[in-house]
Amino acid sequence: MKQKSLITIKNIIPVLLVSNICGENIIVLSYNSLIFSLNCLKLHTNCQYTLLSCISGVDFMHTKYRFGVVYDLLSLAMNSRIRVKIFVNEITSVNSIVAIFKNANWWEREIWDLYGIYFNNHPDLRRILTDYGFEGYPMRKDFPLSGYVEVRYDLTKRRVVLESIELTQEFRSFSFETPWSA
Numbered sequence: 001m002k003q004k005s006l007i008t009i010k011n012i013i014p015v016l017l018v019s020n021i022c023g024e025n026i027i028v029l030s031y032n033s034l035i036f037s038l039n040c041l042k043l044h045t046n047c048q049y050t051l052l053s054c055i056s057g058v059d060f061m062h063t064k065y066r067f068g069v070v071y072d073l074l075s076l077a078m079n080s081r082i083r084v085k086i087f088v089n090e091i092t093s094v095n096s097i098v099a100i101f102k103n104a105n106w107w108e109r110e111i112w113d114l115y116g117i118y119f120n121n122h123p124d125l126r127r128i129l130t131d132y133g134f135e136g137y138p139m140r141k142d143f144p145l146s147g148y149v150e151v152r153y154d155l156t157k158r159r160v161v162l163e164s165i166e167l168t169q170e171f172r173s174f175s176f177e178t179p180w181s182a
Contacts, residue, residue: 008046009082013037024083031086035095038084041073042100049073049082052097055107057115061141066090067117071097088117096122114139 006018006025014037017028029037041049051074058068065087073082088094096119097104108119109128116137119125127134135148146165154161 009041012044012046013040025081026083026085028085028087031088031092031094034084034086035097035100038071038073038097038100041082041084046078047075048077049075051076052101052103053081055104055111057111057117057139059115059139059141060087064089067115069094069111069117090116093118093120095120096125098123113137116140 006020006027009015009027010018013027014030014033015027016030017026019026041047052071053074054070054072056070056072058070060066060068066089068085068087071084073084075081086094094117096108098108099121105123106128108122109125111117112119112122112125113127113129114137126132130138136143138147148165150163150165151160152163153159
């Protein structure tokens with residue numbers, strides 16, 4: 001998409017930021033205007049972004065808007081791609097776009113399962129990659145590396161058991177200074 005098309009997009013939808021980084025067109029939207037903006041990008045004759053190729057979640061820990069949701073769209077008619085980004089905090093939910101793009105269903109479920117970003121009006125928002133009893137969200141940067149529970153087979157009980165993780169030693173803080181440096 002040429003710079004002229006980005007200006008056209010800026011005129012039809014409420015964009016917070018427009019940029020072109022390394023040939024990739026990126027727009028940042030408010031989470032409130034997501035549904036309207038994606039409808040315009042899909043249906044407007046100058047855009048025609050009819051294919052949703054990916055949705056990704058991002059964790060920016062220790063920032064005002066901790067999570068980002070990134071939508072990658074493709075226009076086959078215009079032979080161009082655009083990346084749409086929104087940013088939300090831990091308590092703000094995002095509107096589901098399943099009504100606009102049917103293939104968003106499983107991606108939104110994955111983001112809910114791994115990051116804990118809630119999608120309003122999603123037809124089937126439940127875990128997709130982790131077990132139903134799983135605690136926490138494993139792609140968050142503050143999720144412990146060892147998890148909260150351990151699953152193992154107990155030979156005496158002849159069944160699978162869940163046990164809380166008990167660490168044998170406290171976490172150590174490492175200083176990256178070596179005693180051998182001069």
